[in-house]
Amino acid sequence: MNFSNNSFSIKQAKEIDLVNYLKSLGFEPEKIRRDDYWYLSPLRDEKETSFKINRRLNRWYDHGLGKGGNLVDFGIEFYKCSIPELLNNLSGNLSLQQPIVYPIENSVQQEPKIKIIEVTTLTSYPLLRYLEQRTIPVAIAQQFCKEVHYNLNDNTYYGIGFKNDLGGYEIRNPYFKTTASPKGISTCENGSNEVVVFEGFFDYLSFKAMTKNLPENSQDFVILNSVSFFERARPFMENHESIRLYLDRDETGQSYTKRALSLSTKYKDESNLYQNYNDLNDWAMNFGKSKKINLRQKNS
Known part of the structure; x- marks a missing residue:
């Protein structure tokens, strides 16, 4: 079901599964009790889960705020927007994340949670080889990443881990x-x-490799880890005089870039550097070696 060229009605918006909508925004439940999905509130900072979605009813309630309702009510609170603005967002006319629309009765069950077993220095040969394939110097990766061993479905795996501000890891x-x-x-x-600003940490690592001779304190950085976190990152980003965006060249990344440019002249689109590639790391892997000097000179 594709609404990208049409306008959402209020009725259609209310029928979107709230659990999947929150997942599209990057929010996962902390626990599930039958039909009740409990979250750390997306609407405010908290340490104990008090935001609940009843999936059978497709309704939410934030016990800390004393507010609740359907998806339209949530969207107005989350984006601080009007109903017409929210419906435009859902229809793809603005650059907010397009939700995944599933019938409630066919919704998948919660994905198994990952349990981290050990966090160490990056040393495993398969991971070092993978970094080489992505043209990331091992020394750069070891400076910003860890080797994370984790348990999933009673099996043990490991990967390159990049830590976020909340203590979780992109793996x-x-x-x-x-x-x-x-x-x-x-x-x-x-x-x-x-x-x-980057979408993913491989782009960040590529950038650090290309600009390794610059002073460490010459720039601040944001790695979104999901482009849907753009709004969440705005207070940090807009506390700076200049915001340089290295977002993906796909439709979603470019729509966020377009929205950012409309918000403030602080935002600058740097993605033309890799205009024929999906992202900065893709460019570095396939074409960037002959162009890296330009990036170094620009950042100098």
Whole structure:
């Protein structure tokens, strides 16, 4: 069911499964009790879960705020927008994340949670080989990443782990991409007036490899870990005089870039550097070697 060229009605918006909608925004339940899905509230900061979705009723309630309702009520609270603005967002006319629309009765059950067993220095040969394939120097990866061993469905795996500000990890290996919750953005604050923004941590690592001779405190950084976290990252980003965006060149990444440019002249689109590629790391892997000097000179 594709609404990208049409406008959502209020009725259609209310029929979107709230659990899947929150998943599209990067929020996962902390626990599930029958039909009740409990979250750390997406509407405010908290340490104990008090935001509940009853999936059978497809209704939410935030016990800390004393508010609840359907998806339209949630969207108005989450985006601080009007109903017409929310319906435009859902229809793809604005650059907010398009929700996944599933019938409630066919919705999948909760994905098994990952349990981290051990976090160590990156040393496993398959992971080092994977970094080489992604043109990431091992020394750069070891500076910003860890080797994470985790349990999933009673089996043990390991991957390259990149930590976010909430203590969770983005985990990658040659065969699997996952997240050890909680999921969130990663920031690096060096006291700079300029912040550089990436969707994923491989783009960040590529950038650090290309600009390794720059002073460490020359820039601040945001790694969104999901482009749907753009709004969540805005307070940090907009606390800077200059915001340089290295978002993906796909439709979603470019729509977020377009929205950012409409918000403030602080935002600058740097994605033309890799305009024929999906993202900065893809460019670095396939074409960037002859162009890296330009990026170094620009950042100097």
